[in-house]
Amino acid sequence: MDIQAMPDESDLQRLYDEHAQALFAFLLNFIRDENDTRDLLQEIFSRLAREPGLLRGARDERAFLIRLAHNAAIDLIRRRGTRQKYHEQLAEEEPCIFTAPDNTDEAAFRESLSRALARLPADQRAVVHLKLWENLTFEQIAEILAISHNTAASRYRYGVDKLREDLRPLYEEIK
Amino acid sequence: MKMDEFEKHLQRQPLRKVPGEWREEILRAAASTRPSPVEIPPSFLSTLTHQLSTILWPHPRAWAGLGCVWILIFALHFATQDGSPRMASRTPPPSPEVMVAFRNQQKLMTELIGNNEPQEMERPKSFPAQPHSERCKNTSMA
Numbered sequence: 001m002d003i004q005a006m007p008d009e010s011d012l013q014r015l016y017d018e019h020a021q022a023l024f025a026f027l028l029n030f031i032r033d034e035n036d037t038r039d040l041l042q043e044i045f046s047r048l049a050r051e052p053g054l055l056r057g058a059r060d061e062r063a064f065l066i067r068l069a070h071n072a073a074i075d076l077i078r079r080r081g082t083r084q085k086y087h088e089q090l091a092e093e094e095p096c097i098f099t100a101p102d103n104t105d106e107a108a109f110r111e112s113l114s115r116a117l118a119r120l121p122a123d124q125r126a127v128v129h130l131k132l133w134e135n136l137t138f139e140q141i142a143e144i145l146a147i148s149h150n151t152a153a154s155r156y157r158y159g160v161d162k163l164r165e166d167l168r169p170l171y172e173e174i175k
Numbered sequence: 176m177k178m179d180e181f182e183k184h185l186q187r188q189p190l191r192k193v194p195g196e197w198r199e200e201i202l203r204a205a206a207s208t209r210p211s212p213v214e215i216p217p218s219f220l221s222t223l224t225h226q227l228s229t230i231l232w233p234h235p236r237a238w239a240g241l242g243c244v245w246i247l248i249f250a251l252h253f254a255t256q257d258g259s260p261r262m263a264s265r266t267p268p269p270s271p272e273v274m275v276a277f278r279n280q281q282k283l284m285t286e287l288i289g290n291n292e293p294q295e296m297e298r299p300k301s302f303p304a305q306p307h308s309e310r311c312k313n314t315s316m317a
Contacts, residue, residue, distance in 0.1 A: 009206060016202060024193035038197060045205040099189045110188055132186045164181055171181060 012049055019062055022134060023069045025097065029129045030073050032094045032118055040072050066134070067144045070126065077122070094118055105174045109167070116166040124159035131156050 020041065027037040044065065048054055058064035097117070098110040117125055126145060130136045136144070142152040164171075178186070231238045269277075 009202075012205060013202060016198060020198070020201075021190075021193050024197075025190040028191065038201075041193075041197065042201050042204055045201050046208040049205040049209045095191075097191055099191055113185065113188060132182065133190055160182060160185075163185065167181075171184065175180075175184075 008052075012045065015048060015055075015061070015065075016045060019065050022062060023065055025133060026066055026126075026129055027069055027073060028095075029097050029117060030070070030122060030126055031076065034095055036076060040069060040076060043072055044068050060140075062134075063136070063140055063144055066130070067146075070145060109170050109174055112167055112170050113163070116163050119166070120159050120162060124155045124162075127152050127155040128159040128163070 023041060023044065024037060027040050028034065031037055031040065047068070055061060055064060094114070096111050096114040098114060101107050101110065117128070120128065123145075127141055130141045130144065131138075138149050138152045138156070141147075141156075142149045145152065147155075
């Protein structure tokens with residue numbers, strides 16, 4: 001009996017260990033819901049298991065997986081259009097996307113930053129996240145989000161300016 | 176593009192870690208969605224090979240010995256085939272005495288069977304081609 005090429009289980013584990021953290025952080029920041037983030041992560045890894053050749057032509061695994069995650073998140077938002085609006089209204093109650101620090105000032109700053117990020121439009125939030133926490137260039141961000149280089153740069157600038165405005169008092173305090 | 180202090184401060188904020196228990200759950204669920212092994216129908220060649228190996232497997236030495244015998248037979252066959260034309264080419268031409276005896280024998284045979292030869296049949300006469308009108312004229316004149 002001949003068996004067709006199967007996705008290697010160890011390869012799937014390696015992909016999870018190398019990229020799940022980045023995907024989790026990006027999705028949590030973008031979707032702002034922990035359960036949805038888990039569902040999307042599950043969806044991405046199930047797809048990788050079903051389609052072993054999915055990553056074959058990818059130059060950069062991380063960038064390719066973030067693109068998959070972004071597309072899956074966009075699909076989810078479209079499917080749950082009304083629910084998403086409800087989520088956006090409840091941004092204040094959403095979980096913090098940063099780890100809890102010992103320092104109370106830092107804790108307050110992180111919570112405020114998380115809320116300020118939630119108030120950004122999703123497009124700007126995605127670019128800000130990829131630039132600040134994935135250290136990607138605007139060219140890479142543009143490729144992942146299927147937008148132009150200039151659009152990526154301007155979305156970042158608008159996003160950071162809004163964050164600066166929102167967080168100025170707290171930032172001045174802890175600086 | 177250089178980042179200012181504020182951006183660098185944002186960048187230093189550590190993001191939440193992915194919950195540890197998710198790893199097992201997600202990988203297990205992903206593994207369960209894998210396509211089941213697909214059986215490819217065996218080709219004619221593989222079926223033939225399988226059948227042959229089933230037949231030959233019980234007595235491999237006997238079959239190997241039979242194979243060797245066949246190889247030996249073929250080798251001998253080709254060796255003798257190669258030798259025969261060479262031998263024919265080396266045969267010396269018949270001597271003059273033999274040739275004389277052969278001619279005498281041929282003459283005797285000719286004499287013995289000479290009377291039985293069928294008589295030569297009269298060949299049909301051939302007329303030169305003439306026009307019909309010409310032929311009629313000759314007949315009327317006769």
